[in-house]
Amino acid sequence: MKFSMNVGIAGYGAYVPIYRIRAAEVARVWGSGEEEPVREKSVPGLDEDSLTMAYEAAREALEMSGVERSEVGAVLVGSESPPYAVKPSATVIAEALGLTPRVVAIDMEFACKAGTTAMILAAGLVASGAIKHGLAIGTDNAQARPGDELEYTAGAGAAAYLVSGDGDRLLAVLEYAYSYVTDTPDFWRREGERYPRHAYRFTGAPAYFNHIVGAAKGLMEEAGLKPSDFDYVVFHQPNVKFPLRAAQMLGFKPEQVKPGLLSGEIGNTYAAASLIGLARVLDAAKPNQRILVVSFGSGAGSDAISLVTTENVGKKKSSLERLLSRKVYVDYGLYAKMKGILRVA
Amino acid sequence: MKRVFIVGAGATKVGEHWDRSLRDLAVEALLAAVRDAGIDKRDVQALYVGNMMSGELQGQEHLGALVATWAGMAGVAAFKVEAACASGGAALHQAYLAVASGLYDCVAVxxxxxxxxxxxxxxTSALxxxxxxxxxxxxxxxxxxxxxxxxxMYMSRYGVKQEDVARFAVHCHKMAVNNPYAQFRREVTLEEVMSSPPIADPIRLLECAPVGDGAAALVLCNEDFLKRSPRDVLVEVAGSAVATDILSVHERRDPLAMAGFRKAAEAAMKRAGIEAKDVDVLEVHDAFTVLGVLTLEALGYAPPGKGWQLVAEGQLEPGGEIPTNTMGGLKARGHPVGGTGVYQVFDIVRQLRGEAGANQVEGAEIGLAQNLGGVAGTVAVHVLRRVR
Amino acid sequence: MVWAESVPRVWRERAKKYRLLGGKCPACGSVVYPHRQVCPYCGSEGLQLVELPRKGRVISYTVIRHPPSDFVGKEPYVVAIVELEGGARVLAQLTDVKPEEVREGMEVEAVFRRYREQSPDGIIEYGIKFRPAH
Incomplete structure (x- = not known):
């Protein structure tokens, strides 16, 4: 996909809760004996959910962009952990940001991929001339069955992008996008179920790697680009190993991956994962650099998006570094309280 | 305005009355007050029920008719009066107005x-x-x-230590030992108060008035009706005033100013023609220790930040400079919320009549009771005077 | 309790709770939160609607260890009087901070958080809390 007009990012924000649990602490309780897939992961406070995190990221994106609230035409929220099964998060976020009522607002679900798809759709609305600016958000408070291997990684975080067609405001231009989806049931949660299930090693080759590689290759072929044309690449990051292996399979070097690889310290933030990685990269990027982002959502699909930074990049940075540096470690008991695993009512 | 007298006073012990209902307690206190007045209960023309939470805790409203019925007084004009923890004081104010206005000769609260x-x-939610x-x-x-x-804020502004404020609870427990109506008839030490668990920091458990059940009642009448009562020592309601403050503490320009304290007290004292120094026995609304200390300062018994010294010096005890909460106060007599404002006056009536037993303040003639609703969002003050 | 599960009363306050919408008195200049018709200090009417600053400082605070029914399971938590830049005072929870780290005068900034659930299957009430400022 190539957008018919100049469309890109005018502002971005990221949010990671203050709390962390070390993988070793999870292992202390469940003691699998295997090597832990991350060092630690983010844990939302008792008063946080995917909606509140999305709000914080979106407010930062909006403020960074300097765009008037009345000119924001869309709020697209990608998440697999909305606080309500039925009732949109997008309306609460739009209301709290002061964007209501004249705004397109929708919650979107595609496991860990909904955030990048929100970005593509926002770009489409902008490129079509339907709206001037739109907010695309990826946010998740990932749930895992206690003791499940997912519990080591299921993290919490959000990232938001103010997608705009206003050339002067853009800090990165969206060059190409490429979506690659198939019916591949590697991970799911049935209606009414509290925790998701997954198909263990089936989540690897036929799911994550097939779709990541398919989307990335598709984009590069369509755009006539090769791995060395990119300064950075950000993959969906369910753990630390998978993105590094995907890079290797596609011919990227670890140096291209590592700036946007955060799963070791915040875990898998699902729909936010690749977008928080992108925020990290944009905070570090210089003008005229090319970035490839490839998400992966179970079920399954990947969105590959290539961006080129403008002179505006780096003028303002997100609060991500500060959020990553303020950490409060919790033990499994407090973690269970915060995650709602311990229920009092 | 007609002069208003208290001719009867009665109460239940404050405590955990598992076997008695709201109506049982109200009827017991009411009938005790009527008996104390030596009148026929059917002479009572209006009944004011001070209560805060019956709607929340019992799902029961319409207390006027309910209590009147169960007391065998159906037919009287009857109302519930609600002003949070000042419900009792507010009900007494209404009862006072009813007699002072000349509409009724004899009413009960x-x-x-x-x-x-x-x-x-x-x-907690109901409060x-x-x-x-x-x-x-x-x-x-x-x-x-x-x-x-x-x-x-109080400790911060005046550099007062919590131990000094917390001593108020020690005083109240000491007083309650001699009060048969008190919920806690035992002393506590300052160490016990300070080592009790925090409820909402800095407030500790033993700085809080306890949860309890109870009812207190008074019979009020005018001079004409006095002839029907055999009592020789009478207590006059010499002043009755209610004032409000901005409801929520954080919205008050100075959360320590407690404007309502002064306003209600000044109005009641003016009506009675007295000054704070004339008060022989004081009842303050010490739902929490700090409120007791703040009241002593607001009424001028101590400069701001120094109220605790009166406690430390024993000046609140009978024989002291300003005998206060001589029957245990909210802390130890107990704080059955809607009952408290009436209990305070019941305690003062016993002092003015010379019926306070071991804690009697010799020659007490004037008493002042201060009853608060919310964090002093409502303040009801009554000045009582012994007359013969 | 019936009143605790009212949806309309939460809905009608949403903008003020989500966005710190205060009122500025045209007569005495006081700034109050939330916006209302009449100035509590001077009684003047027609308060101007203003979006209040998101930064302030702690005037006083407490740690709630025995919560009311609808906050059971959240304790202990901190409730504080926060004075916003410009003078309006807000009562709100502090979050992302240990009770023992809170100080009077501490600089804080607004965040958007959950306050309570009306019941496990009822609506979730959101609003402004404050965290230590960076």
Missing amino acids: VGVEKMTDALPHDV LTAEDQEYVVFTGATFVGLNALVYR
Whole structure:
């Protein structure tokens, strides 16, 4: 996909809760004996959910962009952990940001991929001339069955992008996008179920790697680009190993991956994962650099998006570094309280 | 305006009355007051029931008709009066007005609360109906917490230590030992108070008035009706005033100013023609220790930040400079919320009649009772004078 | 309790709770939160609607250890009087901070958080809390 007009990012924000649990602490309780897939992961406070995190990221994106609230035409929220099964998060976020009522607002679900798809759709609305600016958000408070291997990684975080067609405001231009989806049931949660299930090693080759590689290759072929044309690449990051292996399979070097690889310290933030990685990269990027982002959502699909930074990049940075540096470690008991695993009512 | 006299006073012991209902307690106190007055209960023309939480805790409103019926007084004009923890004081104010206006010759007021029917968290929630639901209760604050905000500011501004404020509780427990109506007839040490668990920091458990059940009642009448009562020592309601302050503490320009304290006290004292120094026995609304200390300062018995010294020096005890909460106060006599304002006056009546036993303040002639609703959002003050 | 599960009363306050919408008195200049018709200090009417600053400092605070029914399971938590830049005072929870780290005068900034659930299957009430400022 190539957008018919100049469309890109005018502002971005990221949010990671203050709390962390070390993988070793999870292992202390469940003691699998295997090597832990991350060092630690983010844990939302008792008063946080995917909606509140999305709000914080979106407010930062909006403020960074300097765009008037009345000119924001869309709020697209990608998440697999909305606080309500039925009732949109997008309306609460739009209301709290002061964007209501004249705004397109929708919650979107595609496991860990909904955030990048929100970005593509926002770009489409902008490129079509339907709206001037739109907010695309990826946010998740990932749930895992206690003791499940997912519990080591299921993290919490959000990232938001103010997608705009206003050339002067853009800090990165969206060059190409490429979506690659198939019916591949590697991970799911049935209606009414509290925790998701997954198909263990089936989540690897036929799911994550097939779709990541398919989307990335598709984009590069369509755009006539090769791995060395990119300064950075950000993959969906369910753990630390998978993105590094995907890079290797596609011919990227670890140096291209590592700036946007955060799963070791915040875990898998699902729909936010690749977008928080992108925020990290944009905070570090210089003008005229090319970035490839490839998400992966179970079920399954990947969105590959290539961006080129403008002179505006780096003028303002997100609060991500500060959020990553303020950490409060919790033990499994407090973690269970915060995650709602311990229920009092 | 007609002069108003208290000719009868009665109360139940304050405590956990598992076997008695709200109506049982109200009727017991009411009939005790009527007997004390030596009149026929059917001479009572109007009944004012001070109560805060019957709607929340018992699902019971319409207390006027309910209590009148169960007391065998159906037919009287009867009402519930609600002003949070000042419900009892507010009901007495209404009863006073009814007689002073000349409309009625004889009325009764009963303050009652039955708190132990509900679970602790639900009592906490019910008490919070006294605050702004949308912008205060919404935050998860509790009444202990709101008073704790005041307490912390007080210590900070005046450099007062918590031990000094907390001593107020020690005083109240010492007084309650000799009060057969008190919920806690035992002394506590300052160490016990200071090592009790925090409820809402800095406030500790033993700085809080307890949860309890109880009812207190008074019979009020005018001079004409006095002839029907055999009592020779009479107590006059010499002043009665109610004032409000901005409801929520955080919105007050100075959360320590307690404007309502002064306003209500000044109005009641002016009506009675007295000054604070004339008061022989004082009842203050020490739902939390800090409120007791703040009241002593607001009424001018001590400069700001120095109220605690009166406690430390024993000046609140009978024989002291300003005998205060001589029957145990809210802390130890107990604080059955809607009953408290009436209990305070019941305690003063016993002092003025010379019936206070071991804690008698010799020659007490003038008493002042201060009853608060919310964090002093409502203040009801009564000045009582012994007459013969 | 019936009143605790009212949806309309939460809905009608949403903008003020989500966005710190205060009122500025045209007569005495006082700034109050939330916006209302009449100035509590001077009684003047027609308060101007203003979006209040998101930064302030702690005037006083407490740690709630025995919560009301609808906050059971959240304790302990901190409730504070926060004075916003410009003078309006807000009662709110502090979050992302240990009770023992809170100080009077501490600089704080607004965040958007959950306050309570009306019941496990009822609506969730959101609003402004404050965290230590960076």
